[in-house]
Amino acid sequence: MAEPVLDGLLREQRLLLCVGSGGVGKTTVAASLAVQAALRGRRVLVLTIDPARRLANSLGLQRFGNDAVPVALPDGGEPGGSLHAMMLDPHTTIRQLIERVAPDAASAERILHNRIFRAIADSIAGSQEYMATEKLYDVVDSGRYDLVVLDTPPVKNALDFLDAPGRLARFTDRQIMKWFLAPYEEGRGFGRLLWGTSAVVFRLLGYVFGKEFLGELSEFFQAFRDLYDGFRERSEAVVEMFAAPSTRFLVVCAPTASSVDTARFFLGELRQRGLPCAGVVVNQRAVVGSVAPDAEAALGALAHEHEAGLAPHTADALVARLGAADRRLRELAALEQRRLAFVGQAMAPSQSIWGAPRLEGEVHDLDALIRLGGFLTGGAP
């Protein structure tokens, strides 16, 4: 029996955004959901920014780059499904973005060769977020995919990620641009005719950046002038896309105290921003079955059968150790249950919570992704 809510999301939505803190398997969850959607007959792209190498390799991504790489699916899926994966390369994305929004090749070249642009393109700490939203819009808009699953950057950045389109829009706010470009637009050289409000602004910024640099910065903004309409339209479109009925956010967490706190934080943030959140995926859960009263005795018997050639009492020592480990695992599972209830308190009635067990080893091949996705969608062993 498939879990109906997640099954519905995988069949119907166009964009799923996985948010959450680092180290909880966000990339893995995103990839496993993408696999499940593809097995349901959809054309799916999983877009990742910060992937684990082995996961990337298992999906056939040998290198960073902005090309969608096809991933072979196992047999048995519904017809028509396909899976592509893409790893974001911020540098390529920023170049493509400039080339696309610039009115002509010469304007694009002017920006790409600007000294300030080149310096910041390498070093803007938040550029991954800008670039992710940019690429996201690009792939959703392309119409090549029925569903795009995005793995966002980790916690502090994920908020930057939600703010990125807005911040980009502010950066290219027409009003700001107007102030900075006014001296040029009116055919007056910078520094000769600084008057009125823009003069005040320039002078104040001169205190911060130094006067000589202001000219250069102004040139940078002038070079950007031709781009700002493109930027603004794009960022408005991304904001719209985040809030669209065909979009769902999923908060991914692990059952640890700090991750659970972060999940609650994200739930609140998304609600406050009016963004559509389907619920919480709790990954890496400790799963325990019911314990049989005679389990330790049965294990003891089995251990003695296999003890040949080992030091005396190895079987007894190991069985005692395993019994103790099992009790600790049960305590952990109970603790996690309480933490999950705590997450539940922060959820709206319409939201769901999905759990997946911690799988042995790190999840880094397609089989493991399929198993993980199976647990989440409730349809697999």
Place this chain on the structure above:
Amino acid sequence: MPLTDLLDSRLLLVTGKGGTGKSSLAAACGRLSAERGKRVVVAEVDSFQSPMPGLLGRTPEFQPRPIARNLDLCNITWLEALEDWLHRAIHVQRVVQLILRNRLVNLFLDATPGVRETVILSRIAHLCDEYDQVVVDLPASGHAVGILQVPWVARELLETGPIRDVADQVIELLARPDSRLAIVALPEEMVVNETIELAERLRAEVPVLAAPVVMLNRATSPSLTADERTLLLRLHQATGVRAGDGQAGPVAELLRAGRWEAELEDATREAIARLSALQLTPFELPRLGALGGFQGGPDVVVQQMARALARGLSRELAGEPHG
């Protein structure tokens, strides 16, 4: 002596992949140094959702506030850091007020790449003048490098001016022999990968900084004997159990936790071997509570970590190896 150098530093930068325990380590270093008689401030960087109330019992504000004897806590929020920096960099108060009140100037400062990082670094440098030790809980790996390399970009673009002055001041600070950086890692393959990449990036992009010290958090020391491991493997093969798969059966249930523990030991050994091969030999911070079933709160984690650091420090001073 890496741990001694780390804990005796004036500026101690802490970073690492998200979720590794960066903030806990920063808090633990702060606690230990304060106990050792230093005047310490633990500084978060523009934190939205501070973990510090749990770790150190107080929500940090921009101005450092005391939380224990010799120990202060603060959060370097960017707008307040900007105001603080403007007051220090521009001596005409009227101009500072005009800058802060002008909406366009504010939008411009918010939008101009590098300004944020510059004022935050300036604040860190300022704190270094006021405390014996400043422990900075930096953002996760990539962002931390992004912040630390901004002074070099500024130096390339600017000949003079207040931002150039900050750049020079920060580069000088990072180059000091008592400035150190710790990378918090976990015994997991992808975390180790990111740690190695981060160390390489730091070497290339923040070259004046001393080699980083890797702190391997949640390390599991070997407890199974070789024979116990062999037997566990045999039993595992005999029953075909995979940990966490929910395959029931009484014996399978009991093997699962054992397999998990063995896996944690293997992962720790592998992480240490990989890091050590690249001269990034880690200091081990033990996993608290077997299988992560640790029930103490974050404040207890900080205390335990501080104790582990103190033990490591005295072992190092006595000339014993880590581990």
